[in-house]
Amino acid sequence: SQSQLHQTEGLLEQSQSQLHQTEGLLEQSQSQLQHIQTDLDVKVSQLVNTQRQLEDYDHKMQQLLSQIDRLEFQQALAINTNGRSKSQYELLVSEAWYAYYTGAMAEMQDSLKQSLKCSPFSATDTVSNWFESFTKLSGEKGHNLDTLTLTNLAEWKQLMRLVTSKR
Secondary structure, eight states: OHHHHHHHHHHHHHHHHHHHHHHHHHHHHHHHHHHHHHHHHHHHHHHHHHHHHHHHHHHHHHHHHHHHHHHHHHHHHHBOTTSOBOOHHHHHHHHHHHHHHTTOHHHHHHHHHHHHHHOSSOHHHHHHHHHHHHHHHHHHTTOOOOHHHHHTSHHHHHHHHHHHHTO
16 A cells, blocks of 8 residues: 555656646747747738738839820820821810720810810810710720710710800
8 A cells, every 4th residue: 555655656746747848848839839920920911011012013003004005095196197297176085085985084074175175166066076086086996985874974964064055
């Protein structure tokens, strides 16, 4: 019985020693896990920042490409196929169409307002010419002009009020 008690105490000390080692290993593992989690959080934050930067660069690149496209379009418009320079009116109508084509309705409206001031046509004929020009330019880009959508735009309706008030 005394021998069993010594044996049991030995096993208890051994178990306590193993428990102490296991607790030490657990603390070490938890500390490593915290360091890994911290490193992971830093990497995720860096990745999110990199993603934002890439999105910003992509947005800026799209803006630049759009500007280049617009400048090339304006350059192509500056000279007709027969080599004669286009009038200010024609350039403004072409710029208005380009603004419409790219979804910049306020710019479209401004260009058409300006074209109205230098139009060689009557107000009614000017509006008719706008439709003809928009239809032609859309066709050159492989699109059909949706006149219903165009005429339902608030900017277009404001233009029509302006045109009819100038009669």
